[in-house]
Amino acid sequence: MSVLRYRETVWSGLFPGSRHTVVCVQPAVQAAETALDLAPAPPDAEIAFDLAAQRRQRIVWRLDGGAGSDEQVLWLLARGYHVLAKGFNHQRAQALARRVQRWDPYRDVWLGEVAPPINYGRPVRVFVKRRLEQGQYRHSYYLSSLALPSKRAYMALYDDRGAAEVEQFRNDKSGLGLTARRKHDFWSQTAYILLTDLAHNLLADFHHRALAGSRFHGYGPLRIVRDLLATPGRLFSADGKLVRVELLSQKQFASDLAMCLEKYCSEGQD
Numbered sequence: 001m002s003v004l005r006y007r008e009t010v011w012s013g014l015f016p017g018s019r020h021t022v023v024c025v026q027p028a029v030q031a032a033e034t035a036l037d038l039a040p041a042p043p044d045a046e047i048a049f050d051l052a053a054q055r056r057q058r059i060v061w062r063l064d065g066g067a068g069s070d071e072q073v074l075w076l077l078a079r080g081y082h083v084l085a086k087g088f089n090h091q092r093a094q095a096l097a098r099r100v101q102r103w104d105p106y107r108d109v110w111l112g113e114v115a116p117p118i119n120y121g122r123p124v125r126v127f128v129k130r131r132l133e134q135g136q137y138r139h140s141y142y143l144s145s146l147a148l149p150s151k152r153a154y155m156a157l158y159d160d161r162g163a164a165e166v167e168q169f170r171n172d173k174s175g176l177g178l179t180a181r182r183k184h185d186f187w188s189q190t191a192y193i194l195l196t197d198l199a200h201n202l203l204a205d206f207h208h209r210a211l212a213g214s215r216f217h218g219y220g221p222l223r224i225v226r227d228l229l230a231t232p233g234r235l236f237s238a239d240g241k242l243v244r245v246e247l248l249s250q251k252q253f254a255s256d257l258a259m260c261l262e263k264y265c266s267e268g269q270d
Contacts, residue, residue: 007204009197010035014190021066022088026075029061040079056080060146062161068143070118077122077145084158087141092117096128097139103130104151111151116143127151176200176221210264215256228257235265242266 011031015024033039038052038059060082063072068085076083087093100112110130117126126143148154176196183189203221211217216228231254233247242265247254 007207008201009204012193012197014186014193016186021064022069022072025063025067025072029076029079053080057082060084062158064161065140073143074120077120077124082145084144084146084154084161085142086158087143090140093128093139093141096126096141097130097137100128100130106152106155111155113151114141120145125154127154129155176225206264210260214260216253216260228253231257233258235261 011028013024013028013031030039033052036055038056040052040056041050057080061076061084063083063085065086065088067088069088073083073085096114096117097112099114103110103112105111106129108131112128112130114126114128116124120143122145124143124145126141128139128141131138142154142158144154144158146154146157148157176199178196181192183192200221203224207219207224211219211224216224219228231247231251233245233254235242236244236246242262245258245261245265247258247261249255251257
């Protein structure tokens with residue numbers, strides 16, 4: 001799970017390979033609540049104003065088909081979150097498709113809207129997607145508690161969810177060697193995942209504070225590690241403060257990187 005504006009990881013966990021995604025949703029949400037101070041107050045707590053509850057109302061959980069069961073959607077809605085999820089049940093998708101009265105084109109598929117199959121306790125809109133695959137129609141369904149102007153807007157927002165996979169997982173695999181180092185022991189691998197998270201967040205902080213607005217703004221972990229942090233050089237300090245940065249002048253990005261390093265280190269001393 002990552003916050004894309006700053007490219008930082010909020011939480012990571014390792015589960016056995018046999019564990020289905022649907023049973024990982026609640027532990028992941030609860031861990032995020034702890035990290036972001038979003039946990040619901042205890043039932044017996046006397047709170048005049050629940051700030052965490054107000055924050056949860058502004059958060060949308062986007063779930064793929066492996067996590068979008070009724071149980072998980074109901075649990076998230078009951079905690080005050082919004083959801084935008086792909087339904088878990090393929091047989092239900094076929095049944096809902098038969099209830100669609102109107103199909104509207106969207107990219108290379110068709111979209112229809114139906115009434116919710118169950119009572120979710122809050123207003124929820126349900127959409128069915130039809131696609132033609134090998135001469136046969138395939139169906140999937142999606143549901144959301146958000147108020148958006150059209151079916152296309154819902155699907156566009158759902159389709160946009162994949163940035164975390166690109167931003168964190170793929171870049172960490174290439175830039176931080178996540179797949180190159182494997183531990184046979186479960187807890188050892190867990191520790192390695194957490195160390196990779198630490199490295200990821202340090203690079204995210206460096207990118208946000210030093211590289212934003214520079215020629216290196218579009219660099220991911222791989223290029224930061226390979227092209228920037230591998231540059232030979234020295235940092236000179238006096239009285240606990242950075243006074244000079246020297247980098248090997250023959251390196252291609254030396255002068256621009258030196259300015260970024262000075263900016264990063266000076267901000268850290270403020």
